[in-house]
Amino acid sequence: LILPVGYAAERAEQAIMRLAAASPRLPAGIFVNSTSALEGIMRWLKLRRPESAPAPHVGSFDWDPFAGLVDRNITMARQDVPAMLDVLFEMMAAKEQGNRKVEVPVRMVPSPYAA
Secondary structure (H helix, E strand, O other): OOOOOOOOHHHHHHHHHHHHHHOOOOOOEEEEOOHHHHHHHHHHHHHOOOOOOOOOEEEEOOOOOOHHHOOOOEEEEEOOHHHHHHHHHHHHHOOOOOOOOOOOOOEEEEOOOOO
């Protein structure tokens, strides 16, 4: 299930609110595209999640050292910016023309409170 609502915290919060209203159970995991959207998801989970609903595990593509302190169920993907820049400068130095797909793996960063 993909809910393309952009990066705004309010839109992410509204999306999970609609999802929870339409389904008796939340998904076991939610992957969020940014720390801004993560803010909206976490706000809904902390303030409006029914007590009977288990908290889902949350993944975020943006790494934020403070977001991991919010909840033990958060894992973030930390982009390897130095490696991305190395690839960019290599391409520039080689004066590459055209398109080439380059995949730079991310580093998974669990919450410091993860059990």
